Each structure stands twice: as C-alpha cells, then as structure tokens.
Amino acid sequence: MKYVLMFTSRPDLNASVDPELGQAVYKKVYEWFQENGEKFADSGAELLGIETATTIKHGDDGPVVVDGPFNEAKEIVGGFSVIDVPDMDAAVALVKTWPQLELPGVAVEIRPMVEDYSQFE
Amino acid sequence: VTPIQSADGLLARTLREESGLLVARLARQFHDFDLAEEAVQTAVSEALEAWRRDGAPDNPAAWLQTAARHNALDLVRRRSRQVALAMRLAPAPEPDGASYDVPDGSTDGGRTDDRLALLFACCHPALAPEARLALTLRAVVGMTTPQIARAFLVNERTLAQRIVRAKRKIVTAGIALTVPADDVLAERLSDVLAVVALMYNEGFVSSDGATQDRDLAGDAVWLAGVVATSLPGEAEAWGLAALLTFQHARAAARFSEDGDLVLLPDQDRSRWDHAAIAAGEAMLERAAALHAPGPFQLRAAIAACHATSPSWAETDWLQIVTLFEVLTRHDPSPVVRLNRAVAMSQIGPHEVAPSLAAVDELADHLDGYHLFHATRAELLTRLGRDDEAAAANARALSLTTNDAERRLLATRLHRHPLTDGS
Numbered sequence: 001m002k003y004v005l006m007f008t009s010r011p012d013l014n015a016s017v018d019p020e021l022g023q024a025v026y027k028k029v030y031e032w033f034q035e036n037g038e039k040f041a042d043s044g045a046e047l048l049g050i051e052t053a054t055t056i057k058h059g060d061d062g063p064v065v066v067d068g069p070f071n072e073a074k075e076i077v078g079g080f081s082v083i084d085v086p087d088m089d090a091a092v093a094l095v096k097t098w099p100q101l102e103l104p105g106v107a108v109e110i111r112p113m114v115e116d117y118s119q120f121e
Numbered sequence: 122v123t124p125i126q127s128a129d130g131l132l133a134r135t136l137r138e139e140s141g142l143l144v145a146r147l148a149r150q151f152h153d154f155d156l157a158e159e160a161v162q163t164a165v166s167e168a169l170e171a172w173r174r175d176g177a178p179d180n181p182a183a184w185l186q187t188a189a190r191h192n193a194l195d196l197v198r199r200r201s202r203q204v205a206l207a208m209r210l211a212p213a214p215e216p217d218g219a220s221y222d223v224p225d226g227s228t229d230g231g232r233t234d235d236r237l238a239l240l241f242a243c244c245h246p247a248l249a250p251e252a253r254l255a256l257t258l259r260a261v262v263g264m265t266t267p268q269i270a271r272a273f274l275v276n277e278r279t280l281a282q283r284i285v286r287a288k289r290k291i292v293t294a295g296i297a298l299t300v301p302a303d304d305v306l307a308e309r310l311s312d313v314l315a316v317v318a319l320m321y322n323e324g325f326v327s328s329d330g331a332t333q334d335r336d337l338a339g340d341a342v343w344l345a346g347v348v349a350t351s352l353p354g355e356a357e358a359w360g361l362a363a364l365l366t367f368q369h370a371r372a373a374a375r376f377s378e379d380g381d382l383v384l385l386p387d388q389d390r391s392r393w394d395h396a397a398i399a400a401g402e403a404m405l406e407r408a409a410a411l412h413a414p415g416p417f418q419l420r421a422a423i424a425a426c427h428a429t430s431p432s433w434a435e436t437d438w439l440q441i442v443t444l445f446e447v448l449t450r451h452d453p454s455p456v457v458r459l460n461r462a463v464a465m466s467q468i469g470p471h472e473v474a475p476s477l478a479a480v481d482e483l484a485d486h487l488d489g490y491h492l493f494h495a496t497r498a499e500l501l502t503r504l505g506r507d508d509e510a511a512a513a514n515a516r517a518l519s520l521t522t523n524d525a526e527r528r529l530l531a532t533r534l535h536r537h538p539l540t541d542g543s
Contacts, residue, residue, distance in 0.1 A: 001295040087297035088247060093305065112294050 002041055002084050002113040003091045007098070008075040010105025011050075017103055028099035039094060044081030075107065082113065132172055135181040136165055137340055140263025143189045145235035148298055151193055154242070155292045156200075158260045160193035161185075165263055167192075236261065237351045238298045240344075243287075244313045245296050252287035253316050254323070259284055262340050272323060272337055310352065314361045314417060317345050321365050342369045349404065359408035360418030363401045367424035370397035386433040398428045419448040438467040455486035463496055466503075473503050491520035 014022075033040075053069040069076065085091050091110050100106045140161050147157035167188055168181075178184040243257040255273075258264040266284065270277040290296065301309040324337025342365045349355070349362040374388040383389075405425055408418045423444045430436040445461035459480060466476035477500040480493070487493035494517035501510035 003295075087295045087299075088245070089297060089299075089301060089305070091295075092247070110294075 001087060001091075002082055002115055004111045004113055005044075005081045005083060005091075005095060006077050006109040006111065007079045007081075007100070008077050008107045008109065009100070009103070010074050011076060012074060013103075013105035021102070025099050025102055032097065032099050036094060039083050039085055041082040041084040044079065046079040047077065050076045075105070129169075129173070131177045131181060132168055133336065135185060136168075136263030137343060139182045139185055140165060141236040141239050141261040143186060144260050145239045145298060147189060147193050148239075151197065153292065154298060155288045156193060156196050158288055160196055161189045161263070162259060162265065163192045164188035165265055169265070234300065234351065236347060238300050240313055240348070241300055241309060242291055242296050242298045244309075244316045245291070246309070246312055247294060247296060248287045248290060249283070252283045253312075254319050255280055255284050256287045257316055258320065258337075258340075260288075262344065264337075264340075306352075307355075310348075310355055310358065313348065314345075314357060317341055317348065318361060318365070318417070320344070321368065338365075338369060338372065341365055349407075353407075354411065356408045356411035356413040357415040357417045359404050359411070360415060360421050363404035363408060364417055364421035364424055366397055366401035366404060367421060367428045370394040370401065370428060385427060390432065393428065398425075401425065401428065414447070414451075416448060416451045419444055419451065423448070436467070438464055442468065455483045456490070459483055459487060459493060459496060466500060470503075473500055476500060477504065489520065491517045493517075494520065 050069045053067075055066050055068060055070045057064050057066060057070075083091060083094065085094065088110075095108045095110060098106075098108055101108070143161045143164075144154070144157050147160055148154040151157055164185055168185055172178070172181075240257065240261050243260050244253045248256065255269055258269050258272075259266065264272075266281050267277055270280045273280070300306070318341075321338050321341035324339070324341055342362075345358075345362040345365045349358040352358050371385075371388060371393050373394065374390070374392040375383060377383050401421070402425060405418065405421050408421070423441055426437050426441050426444070441464045442461065445457065445464055449457055449461060462476045462479040462483075465479070466473050477497070480496055480500060483493065494513045498510045498513035498517060501507075501513060
C-alpha cells in the first residue's frame, strides 16, 4: 500500500533544541533515507520555510493570491515522502524510527494514498 | 426459563464463539473486512429474530455461518463495482467447515489465531480509543449496535457512526488482520488488554440491567482467556485473565436481591464461585512462572488476596499494601494511590489518619471521582468527623451515574471503603 508521510515540526520550539542535538539528528535523517531507500515510492520533497509559501485561495471574484501558508497552525509541513509498504503496521514501524522524533514538536502524519479510483465511479 | 431467554443464551454463546471467526474468515475470502463485518452483523440480527420466533436451530454455528456467507455474497452483488468478484465467488465451494460443529475449545486449528488477529486490528492504536471497544464488541464478540448502545447508555446513531468510521479506517488505511510481529507484540498487546479490561468494567458497572441479553462482563472474562491461551508466553495476558476471573467469581455476591450493590466487606463469601477462584490462581501461577511482572498481574495478586481470604477481617492487608507499593511503581496513577491508601487504613486504627492524609493529597487529581469522596467519607467516619463525612458522601452521590452505586451511597449502606470496586 502507498502512504504519504507528512513531516511536520513546530518552529516555535526550535530555540529550545540543543544545536548539537539538532546537528546530530540532521545527520541521522540523511542516513535514515539511505537505509530505507527501497521503501520509498518516489523522491518526495523537502520544503523551504513557510516564509516562502504562497497560497491561492478561493474568492468570490476568482482566485486570490496571498502570502503565507494555507493555515495558521503552529505545525508546519517541512516535507513529504511517498512510501510503498505492505500495511499500516509497516508504515508505523518505519515512521517510529524517523530521527527527528527526538525533537520536541515534531510529528509525522501517515495518510493512505488513493490507489483504487473505482471507488469514485 | 422462558424460550426467549434460552434462545438468547444459546445465541449469545454461539455468537461469542463464532462471530469473530466468521468475520476473520469472510474478510480473508472477500478481501474486505468492512463487508465481512457487515455480513456477520446482519446474520446476528437475523439469528436473534429467527431463533426467538422458531427456536434455536440444531447447529447454531452452521446456521450463522450460512447466513453470514449469504449476506456477504448479497452485499457483493449489490455493490455494482464488485460484480466481477461476485461472479467469481458465487459458486464457491463450502468453506473448510462443511460439517461444522460448535467447538468445545479443545480442537483449535488456527481458530484462535484468526480471532486474535481480528482483535489486534480492532484495538489498533491508529483507531480512536473510544471506537476500539465498540468495534471489538461488534466484530470480535458479536454484539449488535443496539446492544452496545444500551450497555454504554449512548446514542445508537452516534455509536453506529463511530463504528462505521473505525471499520472504514481499517480497510482504507491498510490495518492488517494479523497478529503483530514479535518486536511490537508487547506494546500492541497492552492496547488489546486495555480494551478487554475496559469491556469488563463497562459490563460490571452496567450489570444492574442496562443489557440483559448479553453478559458483557462474562464475555470479557472469556475473551481475556482466549488471549492468554493464544499467547501463552505473555505474562500480562495471564495476569488480566486471572484478574477478571477473580473479579467475576464474586459476581453472584455483588448485588442483593433488590439489585443493590453489596461491597466486598459485606459480601456472602459462600456465594463466590470457588472453582473460578481456583482457576484464577492457576492462571496467576502461569503468569508468575514467566517472570515478567506487570500491572495486571499485581492487580490479580491483590484480587487473589481478597478472593482467598475467609473473611474481610482476616484479609492479609500487609500483603495487599506491599502489592500496591509495587503496583505504584508500574502505575503511579492517582486511583492506584487512592487504593493503596485505603488498604493501608485497614492495617490498624492508628493508620486511619495517615491514610486520610494520603487520600487528601490526591484531591487535585480526583476531585471529580465519586470513589475519592466515598473513600474520604469512610475514613472521616472512622475518625468520628461525622459532619465532614456527610459532606463527602453528598459530593460522592452527586458524582456517580450508575443507579446501583447511587442507591448504595444514598442509603449510606457503605460502612466500609470501596477497596477494589467491590
């Protein structure tokens, strides 16, 4: 089954992280992608910060372009990956090893991907 | 015994044994857990109606299996997108049990593995906690949504939506119907045991009549036994099975003829099920032999002290306090500390005041818990502080929702602390 992993963090908590720990975790992230390479269905993406985000919203007179991310949540999406693993347990087991989970405020959302479009017919 | 009751009793036992297995088997055959569960649930409702009307069939398990399979095929046919699958499955040979007898539990043949896998899926941490028990009761134990709604005193529609959402998530999120791998088994098992324990508690508090057609507490004891015998190397599974067995052994003495709660100190111990207590002790020994102590085993050991004591006065309170000390290390929750304080107060009159002080320390955590105030009332009474005791009693009464407990508190029958729930 294919799942999208959405990696989120809380930038407001970054200041509380020991810089050395931050460095060590970042190194482990790289190794994590190497070790689990065969589970990824595509390259995924690491995203630049939310200050670079632009959102196009519905407007009564047509689409409106605005600065910033689509919601005001404290959590920001920092990247995503598509994985292909046998089942939810395999997805959970993989995500539990995500090195950044050592850092406060970090969360990973697992969402199954639509693969069978017949359900919408 | 009226015909209705006997058909229901037989149905309840058959459902408990068969429905989870049917769900697991049909889910495998049809590659669709949601459909399988729906088919079995409909068969359960059909059985309730037909058996009450016509009496029970000769082979209830086979009847249920045929009905569930028929419903599954019917559901497949009705889902137009699965027409092709229906065509393939329609002439399917009879499943592995053409001559199918109600099992006695001695011959297994993978049946418990099927049921266990289903149970692990229904208690999966990716499901909302409030949905896990409801889904377990429907899919694994074969209760109907109206029965569950009555047992929990919740709105049937809300409950049905919760169950539907959880079932769909199992299918769409790819939650497998398998027993977890060894490296995560302990962690996932604790989720399962928590659901079974909750099932017993729900059955226990609602046992004054919310649901007469299913014995929820009895079903929980049975399910805990299934889990322990399926995973014989898991000490906590034996611990929970032992704990529930001890608790259930006292069921007959727990309510008076008028349906009023009778607390442990006042219970007629000759009405306890002493064969069940012996079985509980054997389970606790199996657990202990595995040398992996845990909270359920400790609770079971405490329950064993009560269950094997000839009277309230002769209870080995020192042993119980010691067990609570160890339990607090595993589970330092305020409720455990409350129970430890209660046990301590039983050691002697000089321990009552310090026990009350220990209880009062928990006020910040337990102010909304009726047994906290009932315990305070009891200790205050023993210290002769009657006005404060009356106030604490009133507070306890205002916080409890269970009728039998309300009557107990209202009639001020509780002359002794609520040591372990009864």
